[in-house]
Amino acid sequence: MGQNPVVRRLAGAGLTVSQVVAGASACGADDGKGDRAGAAAAGSAASAKQSAADAKAMADSAMATAQLMVAREARDKAFLTVGRVSFGAAGLRELVAPAEARTAEGIGAGSTVEALKQAYGDKGLALAKNGKYQFAADADGPGWQLEFTVDGDKVSGVALVNRTVKCV
Known part of the structure; x- marks a missing residue:
């Protein structure tokens, strides 16, 4: 299918789809298919705009997730120096030892x-x-594990955890 010569000329001038459609309408360029072509171009432009908005939303979400992970990592490093305890719906979930703590094996x-x-x-x-x-x-009951966090070739933290207990 051939493109209307006026539309082709406008597009060749580097104009946007919306400008081409508006220009074709203003010039009365219609070879009997102009209304359908204009509607298709407008639909394509709307679809492209929605795709761009969706891509931005996904990028924003990925950035927020990355920032959350950085914040969690900083929090976890702070907890490794002073220790912490966390509870789940069914009770105790995790005991993180302070930095100076040692296991029975040292x-x-x-x-x-x-x-x-x-x-x-x-x-x-x-x-x-x-x-x-x-x-x-x-430990008392199934699911308990001794967990060692490492940084390079050094242990950076020790915790007693039960990952079967869900967080609240």
Whole structure:
């Protein structure tokens, strides 16, 4: 299908779709298909505008999520120095030890990952998907794990956690 010569000339001049449609209407350029072409162009312009708005909303959401993750990381680092406790719907969920605390095997903040592996390797120590080393802890009830946060080749935090207890 050929494009109307007036519309083609206007588009070649670097005008927007809206300007081309307006120009075609103002010049009376109509080869019998102008109304449909104009409506299609207007629909395409509206769709492009909506797509741009959707893309901006997704980018804004991704930026907010990234900022939230940075804030959580800063909060978690602060908790590693003083310790914390958190509760879930079913009770105690997590005990984070203060920086100076050590396990019975002498592992704590500042210990090497190698020392961690030597102390707990035979107890099922494994690197979890979240980047923390953990193993099942001897505690009251199932789900409790001893969890070690690492930064490079050093342990930066120790926690006793039960991830089966959901946060409130």
